Amino acid sequence: MELGRIDRLNDRPPYRQIADHLRAAIDAGQLGPGDRLPSEAELKEHYGVARMTARQAIQELRTEGRVVAEHGRGVFVRQPPPVRRLASDRFAREHREAGKAAFLAEAERSGFRPRVDQIEVTRGEAPSFVRERLQLEGGLVLSRSRRYFADDRPVELAVSYLPLEIAEGTAIAETDTGPGGVYARLEEAGYTLERFVEEVTARMPTSEERSRLELQAGVPVIVVLRTAYDSAGRSVEVCDTVKAAPAFILEYEIKAR
Amino acid sequence: MELGRIDRLNDRPPYRQIADHLRAAIDAGQLGPGDRLPSEAELKEHYGVARMTARQAIQELRTEGRVVAEHGRGVFVRQPPPVRRLASDRFAREHREAGKAAFLAEAERSGFRPRVDQIEVTRGEAPSFVRERLQLEGGLVLSRSRRYFADDRPVELAVSYLPLEIAEGTAIAETDTGPGGVYARLEEAGYTLERFVEEVTARMPTSEERSRLELQAGVPVIVVLRTAYDSAGRSVEVCDTVKAAPAFILEYEIKAR
DNA sequence: CAGTGGTCTAGACCACTAA
DNA sequence: TAGTGGTCTAGACCACTGA
Numbered sequence: 001m002e003l004g005r006i007d008r009l010n011d012r013p014p015y016r017q018i019a020d021h022l023r024a025a026i027d028a029g030q031l032g033p034g035d036r037l038p039s040e041a042e043l044k045e046h047y048g049v050a051r052m053t054a055r056q057a058i059q060e061l062r063t064e065g066r067v068v069a070e071h072g073r074g075v076f077v078r079q080p081p082p083v084r085r086l087a088s089d090r091f092a093r094e095h096r097e098a099g100k101a102a103f104l105a106e107a108e109r110s111g112f113r114p115r116v117d118q119i120e121v122t123r124g125e126a127p128s129f130v131r132e133r134l135q136l137e138g139g140l141v142l143s144r145s146r147r148y149f150a151d152d153r154p155v156e157l158a159v160s161y162l163p164l165e166i167a168e169g170t171a172i173a174e175t176d177t178g179p180g181g182v183y184a185r186l187e188e189a190g191y192t193l194e195r196f197v198e199e200v201t202a203r204m205p206t207s208e209e210r211s212r213l214e215l216q217a218g219v220p221v222i223v224v225l226r227t228a229y230d231s232a233g234r235s236v237e238v239c240d241t242v243k244a245a246p247a248f249i250l251e252y253e254i255k256a257r
Numbered sequence: 258m259e260l261g262r263i264d265r266l267n268d269r270p271p272y273r274q275i276a277d278h279l280r281a282a283i284d285a286g287q288l289g290p291g292d293r294l295p296s297e298a299e300l301k302e303h304y305g306v307a308r309m310t311a312r313q314a315i316q317e318l319r320t321e322g323r324v325v326a327e328h329g330r331g332v333f334v335r336q337p338p339p340v341r342r343l344a345s346d347r348f349a350r351e352h353r354e355a356g357k358a359a360f361l362a363e364a365e366r367s368g369f370r371p372r373v374d375q376i377e378v379t380r381g382e383a384p385s386f387v388r389e390r391l392q393l394e395g396g397l398v399l400s401r402s403r404r405y406f407a408d409d410r411p412v413e414l415a416v417s418y419l420p421l422e423i424a425e426g427t428a429i430a431e432t433d434t435g436p437g438g439v440y441a442r443l444e445e446a447g448y449t450l451e452r453f454v455e456e457v458t459a460r461m462p463t464s465e466e467r468s469r470l471e472l473q474a475g476v477p478v479i480v481v482l483r484t485a486y487d488s489a490g491r492s493v494e495v496c497d498t499v500k501a502a503p504a505f506i507l508e509y510e511i512k513a514r
Numbered sequence: 515c516a517g518t519g520g521t522c523t524a525g526a527c528c529a530c531t532a533a
Numbered sequence: 534t535a536g537t538g539g540t541c542t543a544g545a546c547c548a549c550t551g552a
Binding site: 015049050051056070071 | 520521522523524525529530531532
Binding site: 309327 | 540
């Protein structure tokens with residue numbers, strides 16, 4: 001692979017010029033996913049700069065999320081993860097009635113190995129963003145927290161919040177909610193689900209999210225806040241999900257009316 | 258504000274410990290939006306480290322998008338931009354019939370000053386992601402590129418692609434598409450819009466997007482790819498939008514069926 | 515002007531990986 | 534073991550900001 005030289009007359013600082021060269025090599029396909037970049041020592045030699053300058057160039061690409069450094073091995077062009085496409089019908093009742101929670105139904109369709117861990121059920125005061133969306137009586141909620149895997153890669157963190165008076169005493173308060181998941185139990189309890197509202201944002205992860213999702217630097221997360229409404233117009237659940245952005249495409253259908 | 262000391266016995270490297278202290282000060286509200294962080298010289302002094310180490314701590318927070326460096330002034334806690342909530346009915350026909358394009362209708366509701374620039378109309382081959390979504394005859398498309406502002410801040414880049422045989426000869430091929438925008442012109446031409454499909458992803462911006470949207474380091478973008486279908490089931494437009502993530506909440510309603 | 519961050523150098527020692 | 538990236542030091546010069 002061809003790397004240029006630094007133009008010392010150029011206003012653009014050397015480390016950016018080096019980053020530009022590497023970026024161009026990636027875009028041109030001279031460096032494909034999984035390929036190793038020149039080492040810091042090689043860049044230092046080739047461009048005649050200090051090691052920290054070469055390092056800064058690589059840092060630039062890491063922040064952009066284009067390469068991943070592996071201690072002791074090298075720096076590699078990022079291998080894009082398999083993308084999961086979330087269709088807007090993923091909460092359709094037919095899936096629940098077949099006894100499958102949304103995540104399992106989707107794993108079956110898409111052919112990935114699903115797993116869930118870090119399941120925790122707690123009770124307490126609702127955070128303000130939950131209180132705004134649930135019409136709460138007592139202000140107390142049941143929280144179900146868990147982490148989702150696709151093919152042994154953590155891809156999503158989720159916390160469901162339900163009014164305590166709805167969830168307490170049902171399987172929703174158990175670690176295992178049974179076939180069809182929380183939504184199936186809600187419908188059995190007489191809360192017929194009618195519609196969901198999803199609020200979608202994106203941001204950089206907190207350090208806790210980064211470690212739980214095993215994210216490299218420079219990888220954003222998609223946050224989806226879903227509120228479930230029953231046929232009486234009551235909001236019965238709020239679900240806060242944090243997804244590794246490169247692993248997802250969310251698909252929504254909108255009627256023009 | 259109180260900063261701790263470095264624990265030299267701790268495995269966590271000094272620059273991360275410093276970053277942790279600063280992050281905690283921000284989370285605790287000791288440093289609010291717009292406040293200046295201690296300067297590199299002050300951190301160097303306080304913690305007894307080299308300047309580059311203090312700098313690396315700050316770099317950490319910049320990558321997380323929590324602070325913004327201003328050359329010659331200091332490093333400041335990021336001021337979150339005003340958020341725009343995009344409801345899923347924003348393409349409703351009633352808005353077009355009132356002569357307003359979606360962006361203008363929304364500006365009126367939300368009370369921000371709208372502006373559009375960098376409008377460019379070109380003709381050429383469709384990129385592959387467009388070809389997949391438009392059922393193209395000749396493979397040629399008209400592209401309408403532009404940049405949207407809210408209150409003088411650039412917030413979104415958009416490119417619309419339409420089959421050339423649909424757009425050519427109409428106002429869609431002009432810089433000014435007239436009242437109601439592209440969708441109004443499509444309906445006048447007999448393509449009654451029935452539904453839209455939006456595909457939502459998030460990633461770090463390219464350097465071109467970063468400069469056009471005036472983004473700081475560590476700010477992701479939301480990419481929305483919208484395909485418009487008419488009542489005959491034909492896809493008549495694909496719109497590729499890149500939005501500054503912190504400025505948007507996308508809202509979608511899903512029927513449970 | 516003094517104080518700020520931006521860039522660069524030339525070293526050093528360390529931890530991790532793979533042969 | 535040699536080669537890789539991770540961290541740190543103690544300087545240097547520069548460009549930008551604001552009093």
